[in-house]
Amino acid sequence: MSEAEAQAASETLFRDVRVFDGKGDALSDPTSVLVRGNLIAVVGDAVAAAPDATVIDGGGRTVMPGLIDAHWHTMLIRQTPEQMLFGDVGFVNLLAGAEATATLMRGFTSVRDMGGPSFGLKQAIDTGIVPGPRIWPSGAMITVTSGHGDFRPVSDLPRDASKPLSRVEELGAAMVVDSPDMVRQRVREELMKGASQIKLTAGGGVASPHSPLDVSTFTLEELKAAVEAATNWGTYVTVHAYTSAAVRRAVDAGVKVIEHGHLMDEDTARYLAEKDIWLSVQPIIPEFFGGMFPPGSDQAQKADEVMEGTDRLYRMVKEFNIKTAFGTDVLFSEAMARQQGRMLASLQQWFTPAEILRQATSTNAELLELSGLRSPYKGRLGVIEEGALADLLLVDGDPVTNIDLLADPDQNLVLIMKDGKVYKNLLSD
Known part of the structure; x- marks a missing residue:
């Protein structure tokens, strides 16, 4: 035998x-x-x-x-932003492997990767080289010039055909696009690599240096191009979006899942429920995310604004019965990653323990099934x-x-x- x-x-x-x-x-x-x-x-x-x-x-x-974490970054936790931009790739990969093992030992047997070059790590886990969770990879998160995920210095602008890809793009952490045709190409490239779903950043973000929270990034035509390309492959698009405007534009383009949503209003929350759209939410609260950025910095101010919206968001989730997945969105912090289980338990401010357990198990598993035949694991x-x-x-x-x-x-x-x-x-x- x-x-x-x-x-x-x-x-x-x-x-x-x-x-x-x-x-x-x-x-x-x-x-x-x-x-x-x-x-x-x-x-x-x-x-x-x-x-x-x-x-x-x-x-x-x-x-x-x-347990299942629906918003995880397998490659972007133990490294620092400086190591991502300037460090040795081999060292970064070893860090990611060690963190994958730690993630599994916290009881998270599956994760939905929401941006990063996780294909090699996934292969190493699936073939038994490194212990770690099952990974549903998105590949590079796709952004626009100045959008969340564009870490290029202003000195690199303007960009034209004579300039090579940025460091973040070379690593496969993010890709910058500025037209429907470029969106289609980058989406197809990530699907070719093995992405089980596609992630776009449809609005501003906290950590990115050139990305105010209130902005909407992709045009409706660009979002539709991504949705069309992903649908042709039998899978779906999810978007990073905090504000009502960014969320609504994405839904109108055919996006199936919203990541975050902490700044949207009641009408938009009701709209998600009516359209049967998934909301992938994280307990972004001071206990875990406070003090991440220098006091008074632009990033700290943006983080405070998002944290102020968390309680209201979870209350709307319950009021409008929105399909809600649990995730953590840890970036660049091994110490925060160790709080993964504590972040799950913190949901008892809004949910019963049974509701929390269902969210992190059968509900999150239902979200993973949206990948259809692109799902890397059958069963x-x-x-x-x-x-x-x-x-x-x-x-x-x-x-x-x-x-x-x-x-x-x-x-x-x-x-x-x-x-x-x-x-x-x-x-x-």
């Missing part, structure tokens, strides 16, 4: 566990979960496993689906049910009553499994 056949035939039985299935409001009564290969085979009582199965006595702990995620992919966590406690358990993954995540393979097991100690 080959190694692959042995893996497919192997069984792991979780006994005496309570299950959060990714959809409900409470844990099950004590039961068993049988994993065969990389799939959940049986959920129920009196499960019979093969004689050579690995048996894990859960001791009444909770089995739940692996159901975000649920504990027969036939689903075996990405699961064993939690020491009940996260439905105490979501703060996920804020300390080192202590409270007893076991982490992805694709049927165990990456952490404190019980074996």
Whole structure:
């Protein structure tokens, strides 16, 4: 029997566990979960496993689906902006690999990458070279001259055919375009590389040096060009947008998902709900994002403005029942990345623990399915049910009553499994 056949035939039985299935409001009564290969085979009582199965006595702990972060930047966390612009590419890739492993060890078994050259890292993870989460890559985020993601100095302007790509473009972190035809070309290039969805920056951003928050960047025709190119490939466009104007223009162009939205008004929130548009939101609050930029700087002022809109945004999400995904949007900070679980738990200001857990499991998995045939992984995620992919966590406690358990993954995540393979097991100690 080959190694692959042995893996497919192997069984792991979780006994005496309570299950959060990714959809409900409470844990099950004590039961068993049988994993065969990389799939959940049986959920129920009196499960019979093969004689050579690995048996894990859960001791009444909770089995739940692996967590999903819908707005992550796998390549842009441990490096600094200076390293991105001037550093050694090999070192940056090693940093990203180390962070990918740390992400998995926090219980995030899948991430939707929202901009960056993550294709090589994804390949290394998928082939078992580096432990890490499943990655849904967007490739380079696509922007316009002066838009969010354009880090070129003003001294590089004007740009013409005689000037090479900027450093950020060479790395594949962002691409600058200024016409519908160039949008189509860059979108097709990222799809050719393996993008599962396309990310455009439709409005101003906090970190970029030439990008006021209030501006709308792409024209309607440019946005439609991106949507057309992505739709031809069976996938979708998501956009970075904070303001009502940027959000509405994107929706009118056929964009399926809005990232952020912290500055939009009630009419626009209602518009998203009416159009059945996804909103990918992050808890951008002072606890995590305060002090990121020098006091009094332009970036600090923009960050304060976004943070002031967070509470109002989440309240509108609930009022208008907008389809909402959870993400974190960590950039250039290993320390903040370590707060990934705490950022999830912070949502209890607006949601119940069960609502939070659903958002980070089955709801986020539903968002990932928008990639259709461009999805790099086949199978159901975000649920504990027969036939689903075996990405699961064993939690020491009940996260439905105490979501703060996920804020300390080192202590409270007893076991982490992805694709049927165990990456952490404190019980074996």
